[in-house]
Amino acid sequence: MGCLGICQAGAYPLHVLCCLLLTYLLNQLDRYILAIVIQPLAQDIQFGERSCLPRENAKQSGASCRNASSQDRCVSLLNENKTQSCQWNYDGSGWEYQVIAGPVFILIYTFTGIFIGFVADTVNRKNFLSASLFLWSLMTLLMGFVKRYWHLLILRFGQGISEAGCTPFAVSLIMDYFPKELRGSAMGFYNWGIYAGYSLSYAVGNYVTRANILGQGWRWSFILSAIPGFIVSVTVLLTVRESPPVKINDDEPKPRVSHRQSIGQKVLHGLRPFTRPSLLLLCAAGSVRNAGGYVWAYNAQLYFNLYHSDADVGRWLSWIPLVGGCIGALSGGFVSDQLVKRSGMYARAWVLVFSQVLAAPFVAGALLLNPPSCFLLLIPANILGSFLYLLTLIVMRWHQELVSAEESRPLLESDSLRGRLTPEGEARKYS
Structure with missing residues (x-):
């Protein structure tokens, strides 16, 4: 049964699923926007490795700059107008970036997700989902104002904790709102958030940074990525019910773990x-x-x-x-x-x-x-x-x-x- 089959569940379950899709989309967008703007971010707050990079609007090819392995060689490269075409600057690579991209986020995200998975059916899921979305949007927003590397480290840690609450609560709600024969299609629709959010991070991170709004460059990529999260968080809190108005009866009884x-x-x-x-x-x-x-x-x-x-x-x-x-x-x-x-x-x-x-x-x-x-x-x-x-x-x-x-x-x-x-x-x- 294709994804159009989820319409058979009714208008309100479809509304809930769309809210969950938007939540997952923002989860992926806010998670990966860091990876897209890491080079200008590293240059601004100064961390990571340095290498020879082409200057903006310079006619020298990036390959020529990349071949320069030292700072002296880099700054000596000139274009046809006899002006510097390369710069020795932070390129976004190095262990500092890999730490905030990997262990600081992924480890806490994984272990928090395991814990949340065990308690997802014993708490008010839509309230916790809304709170998680609000919190990771706040962390993303604050990333647009960081001045030091350790600011980014702490916010990334908070982002990992809060984003871990997305899928456990969302999947649990999908299981309640859709009958067994439609759950595969509903999950497929929900998983579109992975691809939409990841793709959107490239659009926002590249073009918003390039637009250099108010001279703030990459900072507006975080700010604009975070703002929709507050809106969707309130929408989930006010319009999504903890349990479907019409109980879903599967053909086969499912033994459930007692809350006691x-x-x-x-x-x-x-x-x-x-x-x-x-x-x-x-x-x-x-x-x-x-x-x-x-x-x-x-x-x-x-x-x-x-x-x-x-x-x-x-x-x-x-x-x-x-x-x-x-x-x-x-x-x-x-x-x-x-x-x-x-x-x-x-x-x-x-x-x-x-x-x-x-x-x-x-x-x-x-x-x-x-x-x-x-x-x-x-x-x-x-x-x-x-x-x-x-x-x-x-x-x-x-x-x-x-x-x-x-x-x-x-x-x-x-x-x-x-x-x-x-x-x-x-x-x-x-x-």
């Missing part, structure tokens, strides 16, 4: 599906793939700034992740659904494997070729790479249902339920 259980019991219950080797392998593979994705996302702009300084990065990457990601999310679900009809649920895992293997040569080509070829190769890379998110969630959900069925055997007709959850049963469901 201790945190330790909930942790053990949540870890139960991970006793399966297949799920552990899936998580390990997903971790490696996501690590590569984060490395690319936080260094793509910097890479093109340093090695293809004449290229207009915003012109290409403001739409390629959006178009490629959306096509991949739709086609990945369709292709895997067709294979499930023939081969069962394990077919989704094979689609995951082959899509990531096929994407690798295109990503490598993007690093080896010059513009515009390197950008064009990112289109198939994004299409194939985006298969990962939705299919991984579906496969993990299937494992969770298998474990839940085993735990509920005394209460449910387990033989019948397992017949529907096994690969063969899954295939029969689509036939």
Whole structure:
């Protein structure tokens, strides 16, 4: 069932889903805007590595400047008018940037997200989601006023904590607002926020910085990225209900963890599906793939700034992740659904494997070729790479249902339920 099928859930669930999509879009925009403006930011507050960079409006090519390995050699390079064409300046690279892009954000984001995942069903989700959005928008806004590196470090830490509240609360709401047969489409629609927010960060970070509003350059990229978050936060708080007005009744009862259980019991219950080797392998593979994705996302702009300084990065990457990601999310679900009809649920895992293997040569080509070829190769890379998110969630959900069925055997007709959850049963469901 395509994404248009979510309209069958009604106008209000669709409104809620659009609010969640906007929240996720802003989550990705505010997360990655730092990576887009890192070079002018580093030059302004002075941190990181220095290298030879072309001056603005200089006719000397970026390649000539890049070949200068020392400051003396850099400033001695002249253009045809006998004026300096290169400058020795902060380029945005170095361990200081990698710390705020990686550990300071990702580690706290990961561990906070795990904790929030365990309590997401026991608190008022829409209030916490609204508060999370408001807080990370505030952190993003304040980044536009930093004067020192340690200011940025603290705000990035706060951004990681607050952004961790987005997906756990949003997914929990989607599970309540949409019946089982529409949840895959609803999740696919929600995941568009990844590609839209990431693409928008390139548009805002490049063109707003270039516009140099009020002489503040990169600072307005943070400010303009943050302002919509306050509006959407209030909208979520005032218009989204904690529970749907009409209760969703699935065909099959779902055993739920009692809210009276201790945190330790909930942790053990949540870890139960991970006793399966297949799920552990899936998580390990997903971790490696996501690590590569984060490395690319936080260094793509910097890479093109340093090695293809004449290229207009915003012109290409403001739409390629959006178009490629959306096509991949739709086609990945369709292709895997067709294979499930023939081969069962394990077919989704094979689609995951082959899509990531096929994407690798295109990503490598993007690093080896010059513009515009390197950008064009990112289109198939994004299409194939985006298969990962939705299919991984579906496969993990299937494992969770298998474990839940085993735990509920005394209460449910387990033989019948397992017949529907096994690969063969899954295939029969689509036939």
